[in-house]
Amino acid sequence: MTTSKTDWPSSLDDKELDELDTYLRAHAQDSHLLLDGVHGLLSALAVGPIRVLPEEWLPEVLHEPFDDEDEGNRVLALLAKLNDSISAELDVDAYEPILGEVETEAGPVLSAAGWCEGFSRGIDLRAGLWEKRLADDPPLMEILGPVMALAVDEGILSAEAEFEKLSDDEYDDCLAQLPAVLAAVGQYWYQHPATQAELDALNHATENEANHVPPPRHRSGHWVH
Template identity: 80%
Template structure:
């Protein structure tokens, strides 16, 4: 795709990514999302069936008060820029998932575990819409196949049947398909938007969740496929 410099999305540069990564690591709890997980979360929201506001997703990312106003403004600005960049990158076929790194016997290797965890939590924020459609429309399930395979391989999702670990080549192939998967899923929801009944059910579920907001937070992941 040919794009002019003015059309190219304004994504976080390396120094901004490092800055956000350092903040998230410094304030992480046991189940906190790091940079790769936040990118997965926001990616799921970008291609999903219904708007999720920052007021809803920020609690999935930020768990501590800011040290001061300047720090808060800076972190929120970085998160907003990261969020805005995802849809823009998808529009010009420039999207790449932010992945973590793990140590292996063969040296450092990329891992989709954090990204998949975040993607799963993003889907959970509109679980009613996703789960109903995944159960009823095999097309959506098929489109998400490579991401599901990675999530099951990393233990983020539980498979119904016994699942054989992906080979290194299969893992890399699934990773390479993630940008295309997100583009296809976004197009799916544009062509098959949530029905009024589905939206009403989701709104009722959100209202019920808000009534339970005073309860201790629960760790959410792996609930979007059964």
């Protein structure tokens, strides 16, 4: 299938990515997501079981008031464009994860740590649906294998069994599989949508959270069973 230029997704250009990255770094604390983490978060939401509105995911990204209205409008516009671009890129097989870099003796290398942390937090926003399916439906767990391998390797997730570190080639292979994994996850939820019983359970949990009865514990990094 060929795609015309008019159909190609409008992703952030390098200047816009740098602008958003600079803002996030300037306002980041230890547990805050940087650009790679935000991309992982939004990627999980793009292929997840049900829609997550901006008012739910923005608190995972923005943690303090903007300096002024212009700054706020600009940052929100960049985040909206980043969010929209993910689904558009997946639709035309053009998705690429935004990854961080770590310095090694051999020079800088790509790291999936931030992206995986964000992806895990995206799953957390619909934890009830994801965790039930991951426990009940082994094919979904299998599809997510490369993401889980990277997340465990980076210490984002804890493995119940002893886990041997990935070799450089294995790590790179898992990175290369991320676009196909996301496409397969999106197809999984399209073919096996959340049931009414699952949605009812999610709504009940959401009501309990709103009423603080009982307050749920944060589950980031605990979707591996």
